[in-house]
Amino acid sequence: MNNDKKKIVVIGGGPGGYVAAIRAAQLGGEVTLIEKKYLGGTCLNVGCIPTKALLHTAEIYEEAKNGAEYGVITDVKLDFGKAQERKKAITEQLVGGVEGLLAVNKVKIIPGLASFVSKDTIQVKTTKGDVETLKADKFIIATGSVPLMPPIPGIEAKQCIDSTGALELQEVPKSMVIVGGGVIGVEIATLYSTLGCKVTIIEMQDEILPMMDKELAKILRSILAKKGVDVYTEAKVVAIKDDGTEAKITVEMKDQTSKIIGGEKVLISVGRKINTDAIGLDAAGIKSERGRVITNDKMETNIQGIYAVGDCTEPIMLAHVASAQGEIAAENALGHESTFDIKTNPSCVYTNPEFASVGLTEEQAKEQGIDYVVGKFPLMANGKALIMGGEEGIVKIIAGKEYKEILGVHMLGPRATDLITEGALAIGLEATIDEVIATIHAHPTVGEAVREAALAVDKRAIHMPN
Amino acid sequence: MNNDKKKIVVIGGGPGGYVAAIRAAQLGGEVTLIEKKYLGGTCLNVGCIPTKALLHTAEIYEEAKNGAEYGVITDVKLDFGKAQERKKAITEQLVGGVEGLLAVNKVKIIPGLASFVSKDTIQVKTTKGDVETLKADKFIIATGSVPLMPPIPGIEAKQCIDSTGALELQEVPKSMVIVGGGVIGVEIATLYSTLGCKVTIIEMQDEILPMMDKELAKILRSILAKKGVDVYTEAKVVAIKDDGTEAKITVEMKDQTSKIIGGEKVLISVGRKINTDAIGLDAAGIKSERGRVITNDKMETNIQGIYAVGDCTEPIMLAHVASAQGEIAAENALGHESTFDIKTNPSCVYTNPEFASVGLTEEQAKEQGIDYVVGKFPLMANGKALIMGGEEGIVKIIAGKEYKEILGVHMLGPRATDLITEGALAIGLEATIDEVIATIHAHPTVGEAVREAALAVDKRAIHMPN
């Protein structure tokens, strides 16, 4: 091999690590990737992709069941095993794809567990059982996160599962209690409740999806309720008891009363634990805070030549953030100048209807003391949403009061997870509502509602009274 | 009424006219709208909305039928009457909505046929049978277009229908020959072929959807073919013969042979005729070219105070273009300065997968002698597309060679009609691929493929070999 090539070692093969590895190779690095378990990491194996694959089955199931309204008379039966098979096939295809891409880019893969022995050397316990020692010019840490099991009394009950377990069920349970109403909890609630399971969500905060715009989260909560999901907020699980076939969950409600809820399964989705215990941060002298590696916006740690990206660094744990940071770390490691900016980062929740957001929520704008104005447009007045049965949704834009620059876009409705890109690009380009308004939005699309919400900021929406 | 208010008369209540009327009222005009037939025009009554409502039924039908792949075992029966009912309900709801909006904005509606008697006066034959004479400070013409019936021998056969007829069928025909493979032809082909009709498309040009990027149109054609639609290009219908239950269509193929194709219905979708015969353009001295009213980019005709918008002015006949022009005409009529710019205009085809485009096609870039580069990304490598069964699609970006500014975005794939907005905003803001790349695209979404295509322009896509 060419000896002028910079040697890059990437630890962890999730969307942070494998993207960093490919980008580093593109820029001329000699790259080695260490992965202890599975290429594609959480995202491809037990995260984004498996959830969305199963949710797509749920969506088709729901649409087929409600087909009569559209003139499609159906008799529907679920074959959940088949859905699981398809999920597996997709996951395998994508993991195989990543393997292929790494090979094309001449990234060397070492299956094994890496840990620093000093700031320029790591040791790898390979899955074959050897121990290899590696030196490199630059390291990129991308070891991600794992499900967190909080110390609730009784959590060891056999009914308790984490997100990985929830995605591996071979049958739809009759009932499920979901502890934690964040993105993972709400998506799995959507999945199983759609497929006939009685789902109860217990959330400590005063609304589900606490990081999303509260007004829209509230609407989503009422849609979930209409579909039969019980949601308790400001509620706390204090004990879990294995009661044979069911677990009994004791919940302290906001009015101080307590309630016992039974569940065939109990999903614990209260958060994720940073996965850095095994990598020897101390041996390399890398600064961290409760396991979280501290980086600057170039993804540099305090140790020169060591970068970190993704879930192990970022309170916002998202695959696309991990990948974006992976590219940036690789660019900096190879002598370019790149910085990470979170401001165009979309958050998507794959509920039905979908929920997506970019930029500031109204709550954040208020908190930060920003002078803002709001434009809202209900999807009831959007033709395509009506056609798709998505009339309960809404688009909400937060803009600066003086210049009307777009600060936040929030959407609840069909295709929201894809439509949010317009908001992300607008925020990235520091666009004002004028540029969104000047852009012709195709008819009939749900996206027209984004333009109407921008018009509504100026109290001149066309398709609703202002 | 307040007498300083400018009197505005809008002729035609389609998406060009009713939007102009609302905008003019917002800006303080005293507005009267004349509509001879139905509020909402072609778009809401016999165009965009009814096609998409029926296509949504087709989509659900197809998805339910193919549900087994996703673990949704179905037994499916079509109730086309119910689909038609729902279409009608949606259309009525939206037309009612427009009526309500006009009322809220205090727009006076006169049902009737308007024609100019001079450049500042019109006469209205009201549907009640009266004749009213109206003067106004400004006029906005938005009389739209109607289906064109070309002089093909035998076209009066009872099997021949136009798009309006095709949307009113109460049963799915066994077979349909579609003369003209433009947007309307291809959408109706998608509708009925999905619902079990044997469809044949006859197109004169060398590819269907001649205004779209040819490379993608070709892929779509092959997808249609796989679904059982026969497509003949460079083929010409020379005669139609009523043969009892069927019509026999004589087609001259590109190799000079001729072929006779039978169809229970024959859809004539070769174009649309501008609807200005009845409005007395000459009496007002308004310049036109074969019926098409000539305007500048302020939507002004040659006669001061008379504006025209939408299908009656524009070779690109789209509802969102009509509405955009309507807003602009109203703004100029009320003393503001607005200009229309087509460059952000998306074209959408509601096939399955969807097909959407904004900016220059590769053919146009070539024709205009522009130095361009292309970035392409196949949806086979996009996780969400794979999940949705949309792996045959592709995203293609045309960028300027020197500065990499985005000139055109073309997408064939799930949700393309909504995803195209990013391209429209990018073109409107004169963004280069760098800004699209700097924008974080949520995972897993089909939209990630847009960023990958932008990366591919620079030969640095992550998820495919470059």
Next chain:
Amino acid sequence: QIQEKPKGGRIKASPLAKKIASKKGIDLAKITGTGHGGRIVQKDVLAYEENVVESQTQ
């Protein structure tokens, strides 16, 4: 859309306008933008360049 008067503060320019100006060594501060909110767009840079060339050849 209704044109607005340019707002003060930092120079706003489209990404394409910026790229062209930097490649051609044109100072954006000297250009009046005609885009939304006085944003400098491609056509403004090209018009400015033409003007400069013209006044130089005169």
